[in-house]
Amino acid sequence: xxxxxxxxxxxxxxxxxxxxxxxxxxxxxxxxxxxxxxxxxxxxxxxxxxxxxxxxxxxxxxxxxxxxxxxxxxxxxxxxxxxxxxxxxxxxxxxx
Numbered sequence: 001x002x003x004x005x006x007x008x009x010x011x012x013x014x015x016x017x018x019x020x021x022x023x024x025x026x027x028x029x030x031x032x033x034x035x036x037x038x039x040x041x042x043x044x045x046x047x048x049x050x051x052x053x054x055x056x057x058x059x060x061x062x063x064x065x066x067x068x069x070x071x072x073x074x075x076x077x078x079x080x081x082x083x084x085x086x087x088x089x090x091x092x093x094x095x096x
Contacts, residue, residue, distance in 0.1 A: 003037035007045065012044040028084040031076040036066060036092055065095035
């Protein structure tokens with residue numbers, strides 16, 4: 001669930017902080033939350049680096065949508081729930 005960033009002076013890379021999980025590949029079980037939050041981190045960085053006010057707002061909206069999806073009861077499989085990749089993505093999109 002952890003987003004991550006490798007930030008240099010001029011460039012940055014944003015990605016989930018986890019492995020590839022080949023044991024669940026193609027089964028729709030992977031939790032996309034870290035990737036979604038990594039995108040929000042990227043937007044924050046772009047806002048700071050390039051003064052893009054709209055990117056800050058977009059990052060905040062994504063973070064709030066993730067929070068709402070979990071508050072509304074989405075529970076990924078690794079936490080004992082039955083919600084897979086598509087379920088989590090749909091819940092976050094609906095919250096947006």
